[in-house]
Structures are given as C-alpha cells and as structure tokens.
Amino acid sequence: xxxxxxxxxxxxxxxxxxxxxxxxxxxxxxxxxxxxxxxxxxxxxxxxxxxxxxxxxxxxxxxxxxxxxxxxxxxxxxxxxxxxxxxxxxxxxxxxxxxxxxxxxxxxxxxxxx
Amino acid sequence: xxxxxxxxxxxxxxxxxxxxxxxxxxxxxxxxxxxxxxxxxxxxxxxxxxxxxxxxxxxxxxxxxxxxxxxxxxxxxxxxxxxxxxxxxxxxxxxxxxxxxxxxxxxxxxxxxx
Numbered sequence: 001x002x003x004x005x006x007x008x009x010x011x012x013x014x015x016x017x018x019x020x021x022x023x024x025x026x027x028x029x030x031x032x033x034x035x036x037x038x039x040x041x042x043x044x045x046x047x048x049x050x051x052x053x054x055x056x057x058x059x060x061x062x063x064x065x066x067x068x069x070x071x072x073x074x075x076x077x078x079x080x081x082x083x084x085x086x087x088x089x090x091x092x093x094x095x096x097x098x099x100x101x102x103x104x105x106x107x108x109x110x111x112x113x114x
Numbered sequence: 115x116x117x118x119x120x121x122x123x124x125x126x127x128x129x130x131x132x133x134x135x136x137x138x139x140x141x142x143x144x145x146x147x148x149x150x151x152x153x154x155x156x157x158x159x160x161x162x163x164x165x166x167x168x169x170x171x172x173x174x175x176x177x178x179x180x181x182x183x184x185x186x187x188x189x190x191x192x193x194x195x196x197x198x199x200x201x202x203x204x205x206x207x208x209x210x211x212x213x214x215x216x217x218x219x220x221x222x223x224x225x226x227x228x
Contacts, residue, residue, distance in 0.1 A: 088157070
C-alpha cells in the first residue's frame with residue numbers, strides 16, 4: 001500500500017511561476033524525501049527532511065513538513081521549462097529493522113510552459 | 115550517478131517464458147532494491163537485499179525471485195512471465211547518511227510481456 005499520496009496529480013504552470021506540490025502520509029516516519037523523474041528516466045533524489053525538521057531549502061526548492069498533519073509540501077520557485085517532470089514523495093519508516101525501505105507515492109506530473 | 119547499471123534496458127518476451135533482469139553496482143553498497151513502476155501506482159517494492167545471499171520480500175513479490183551471490187550484482191527473475199508483469203523495473207541502492215536513508219536509482223528496464 002502507498003504511504004505517500006501527492007496532490008495534485010497534475011499541475012501546469014507558466015515559466016517563472018512557483019509550483020507547489022503536496023504529499024500526505026499515514027503512519028509515523030523518520031524522514032520524508034522528494035524525488036524527481038524525467039520522462040523515460042530513473043528517479044533522482046532532490047531533498048530529504050527529517051521528522052524533527054519543519055523546513056528545508058535547496059536552491060530553488062523549499063520543503064516543509066508538518067508531522068501533526070502528516071503532510072509535506074514541495075515548492076519550486078521561479079520555475080523553468082526544464083523543471084517539467086514527475087515529482088514523488090517517499091517516506092522512511094520509524095523502525096524498519098533490516099529493511100531500510102522507502103515507500104513512494106504515485107507522483108505529481110508538473111508541466112512548465114515556456 | 116550512483117554507479118548503477120541495469121540490463122537489459124528494453125525487452126519484449128512471451129507469456130510463460132523466464133526473464134532475468136540484472137542490476138550491477140560499482141560502489142559496494144550493502145542494500146539493493148528492485149521496484150516496479152506502473153501508471154497510477156507509483157513505485158512498488160518487489161524485493162530487496164541487505165547483503166550477499168540476504169534478501170527479503172517487498173510489497174509485490176509474488177511471481178518474482180531474486181538472487182545476490184556477489185555484492186555488486188542483484189538479479190530479478192520472473193520465473194514465468196505474465197502480461198501483468200509488463201512494467202518498468204528500477205534497481206536502486208541505499209546510502210545511509212546522518213540525515214537518513216537515501217535511495218539512488220538506475221535508469222530502468224522496460225519489460226513487455228506479450
């Protein structure tokens with residue numbers, strides 16, 4: 001079963017605008033991560049936020065985490081056409097023994113129009 | 115680039131035939147994973163390995179087996195391929211940092227079962 005669910009499923013914006021994607025999850029986590037996938041390629045790690053962190057920045061990316069609401073958001077500022085991709089959130093479990101697993105959502109398809 | 119190579123990258127096979135996908139890594143990571151990606155389902159874990167000859171099932175393991183006889187190679191076998199196993203298969207490795215477990219993906223193997 002999927003732990004993270006992204007919202008919206010698809011988002012289309014103009015170049016230069018900000019893009020916000022949300023992720024909700026169900027169980028306790030020790031970290032939440034965002035990945036990006038260009039069409040026909042593998043997933044690329046973008047950013048990790050730990051459960052004791054509320055906000056994290058990396059370049060044009062800003063991630064927030066609200067553990068009380070079990071939700072996270074990914075903000076891409078000043079978007080570019082090259083940001084067009086699918087974005088996935090993934091949650092790391094509190095205790096997974098030897099598993100060290102991440103559980104992925106079904107993703108948000110972002111299209112940035114030039 | 116986490117030094118992950120998947121082969122074959124594309125394969126068409128007939129129902130009922132066995133298929134083996136290979137994942138090769140060059141950086142001596144202990145943890146390796148096989149995921150499948152399907153529209154509307156995101157990424158789902160098939161099997162993972164936490165060392166040579168140490169493997170365990172993931173969320174969607176039925177119809178799949180794995181083997182890891184060397185640290186660098188993780189094989190995924192479909193004993194008797196079915197049309198429902200048409201999918202994109204991603205191998206991944208895990209890197210544990212002070213922030214948490216980050217997964218790095220290969221480029222994917224596109225499998226079509228006809």
